[in-house]
């Protein structure tokens with residue numbers, strides 16, 4: 001089996017599994033308890049906070065642990081919106097291709113009277129900071145733009161967007177779930193006010209993440225209860241999960257250069273190989289994309305069948321976002337970069353693991369070529385295209 005769906009989730013690293021199992025066995029105290037068992041857990045928790053902060057150039061006080069990326073996104077956006085509303089600022093800027101954890105939170109706020117501007121991401125999946133600048137108004141309280149897209153892997157000019165927001169005094173949040181551990185991130189140098197992360201996208205456990213919120217930003221209480229996480233997020237902390245997340249993140253950050261050097265040429269080989277398929281197109285900018293990401297559209301086929309046949313050949317891939325598979329709607333990300341419905345349906349995302357090999361790349365290219373040709377062989381859409389009854393788009 002070749003697991004090529006690392007943007008959906010990653011396997012835990014051995015070191016992270018070790019941290020987690022050791023802590024589950026040995027450090028089961030409640031970090032809010034005053035006796036030794038509790039204090040041990042508290043120490044682990046606070047060390048994890050220090051280490052997490054250090055890995056992104058933040059201060060430990062600026063980190064709150066969450067149940068994952070979705071919660072961090074909700075928390076960040078709702079906090080900034082509430083703070084904005086107090087000052088009469090109810091306008092938020094985001095983009096059309098954000099993760100649903102962001103888009104659905106914004107929809108909810110819209111229903112509550114906020115105004116949301118969703119910026120275009122163009123054909124290459126990139127937003128220019130000047131477009132963010134032009135959209136900022138007197139009543140803008142938040143800009144939220146993802147660091148790297150989960151489907152097409154495009155990487156934004158976060159530092160540039162952050163600078164624009166800083167100059168205008170608007171809070172800047174970025175969903176960095178796909179970027180952290182894979183790209184070098186420093187929240188101070190990149191003018192980031194809030195950042196969301198999720199452990200299971202960088203070889204940590206599922207159900208754990210964190211939100212960085214710069215000193216001075218008031219967070220709203222999403223969950224009422226005890227005084228954990230400075231009262232902003234009640235509930236006994238998942239100490240083993242949090243510590244395992246930090247183990248995984250340290251490992252990933254230490255190996256960014258090495259992993260990139262290994263994966264990039266193999267990824268590029270796959271892209272070049274798949275480009276040879278007639279009437280296909282790479283989605284998203286070729287240069288400014290995550291080193292692990294390949295995303296193609298193939299005309300005249302249907303993504304779901306492609307995935308099932310690849311699964312038969314031992315390749316686990318995706319048509320885009322794990323959250324929308326199972327629905328027949330084409331990806332909102334592919335529509336946002338201007339792919340028409342028919343073309344967007346024939347999409348394939350391969351998100352490679354850091355241990356991918358040349359041989360696996362060769363096998364992937366061969367398998368995709370075979371499956372696309374096979375499916376086109378009995379696709380009525382393809383027959384019409386070839387017969388000239390409908391026009392090729394790609």
Ligand SMILES: *Cc1c(COP(=O)(O)O)cnc(C)c1O
Pocket residue numbers: 007008067068069070071073099101146148149150175177178198199200201207208209
């Ligand atoms: C996976 C993902 C999320 C959601 O994270 P969870 O920890 O699964 O809640 C949010 N944003 C992006 C970009 C993601 O890829």
